[in-house]
Amino acid sequence: MPRRTVLIFDPATARLLGSRSVLAAEVPGVRLPPGTVMEETAFVEMSVVDSPTTRPSSGG
Amino acid sequence: MNELDVVRGIGVDTPDPDEATTSAARARLLAAIRGEATTGGPAVTDMTVDLDARRKARQARRRRLLPAGAAIAAVLATALVAQLLLHDPTPVTREQDSDTRVAGDVLASAEPAAVKVLTTAAAAAARAPEPAFGPGRYWYVRERGTRVGGNDDQFRTPKSFYFRTSYDNETWWAPDGKLRGCEAARPSAARGSSAPPIGTPGLPTAVPSSPGRGCTPPTRVPARPWQAAAASASPSAQPRRRRCRVGRC
Numbered sequence: 489m490p491r492r493t494v495l496i497f498d499p500a501t502a503r504l505l506g507s508r509s510v511l512a513a514e515v516p517g518v519r520l521p522p523g524t525v526m527e528e529t530a531f532v533e534m535s536v537v538d539s540p541t542t543r544p545s546s547g548g
Numbered sequence: 549m550n551e552l553d554v555v556r557g558i559g560v561d562t563p564d565p566d567e568a569t570t571s572a573a574r575a576r577l578l579a580a581i582r583g584e585a586t587t588g589g590p591a592v593t594d595m596t597v598d599l600d601a602r603r604k605a606r607q608a609r610r611r612r613l614l615p616a617g618a619a620i621a622a623v624l625a626t627a628l629v630a631q632l633l634l635h636d637p638t639p640v641t642r643e644q645d646s647d648t649r650v651a652g653d654v655l656a657s658a659e660p661a662a663v664k665v666l667t668t669a670a671a672a673a674a675r676a677p678e679p680a681f682g683p684g685r686y687w688y689v690r691e692r693g694t695r696v697g698g699n700d701d702q703f704r705t706p707k708s709f710y711f712r713t714s715y716d717n718e719t720w721w722a723p724d725g726k727l728r729g730c731e732a733a734r735p736s737a738a739r740g741s742s743a744p745p746i747g748t749p750g751l752p753t754a755v756p757s758s759p760g761r762g763c764t765p766p767t768r769v770p771a772r773p774w775q776a777a778a779a780s781a782s783p784s785a786q787p788r789r790r791r792c793r794v795g796r797c
Contacts (some may be wrong), residue, residue, distance in 0.1 A: 517704030
């Protein structure tokens with residue numbers, strides 16, 4: 489389905505805060521109107537860690 | 549008219565050279581004849597020496613002018629390219645790919661305030677220190693959100709319905725692009741075929757995800773992706789739906 493995705497950055501730090509994807513056009517046979525939010529994401533934490541089992545707050 | 553008469557007519561109109569010039573020319577001619585008779589080849593006369601000198605002078609002048617000409621041509625070419633770049637940027641045409649066209653359209657219609665914000669953000673990103681990311685390290689990302697799902701097997705039929713799901717993802721990216729991730733998710737608002745579309749009043753659009761971590765990272769990286777999939781699908785798994793993926797994307 490056609491989507492329009494917007495990435496949201498913190499203008500002061502350029503940190504990626506989140507994203508939002510909306511249905512960009514009417515799709516025949518699909519009962520979702522254009523503008524429906526298809527996906528919203530908030531990036532709550534991003535960091536470099538030492539292993540794929542480590543979280544930043546646990547000593548990564 | 550006879551050719552000889554023509555030559556005689558020209559000779560009549562042309563004044564004769566003076567005696568000294570005629571004598572000097574005759575002497576040079578006789579010297580040349582004697583030289584050829586002696587050597588068996590063309591004699592080196594004042595005339596041939598003069599011609600050689602002129603040819604060498606022309607070649608030397610050409611060699612001197614060649615670097616200067618190349619330099620002038622380079623300057624003119626640079627000026628031409630600069631003019632083209634400054635005043636005639638490559639237009640965005642329909643033949644270019646859609647991404648380029650969309651980017652061009654967006655930039656053309658961007659508001660100055662948005663351009664300023666993006667420029668500021670780009671400058672901040674350029675100033676930010678690079679994270680110490682490399683072999684043996686992982687880029688951890690935690691994200692929360694909602695997404696719309698549906699019964700894909702009934703897509704575009706009267707039995708189709710859509711629901712919104714909240715999720716809480718944790719992903720560990722390796723420097724080579726491989727990743728492993730954990731996702732905790734649960735459906736929030738299932739809709740029947742006769743239900744109004746998502747977003748109408750009176751129905752929740754999303755159920756917030758539970759607080760805390762979305763899932764516990766495995767104690768080790770599974771050697772095979774299907775091991776993780778089988779573990780997440782087993783009844784003894786976590787009470788809520790849990791999905792762990794390795795090598796996604």
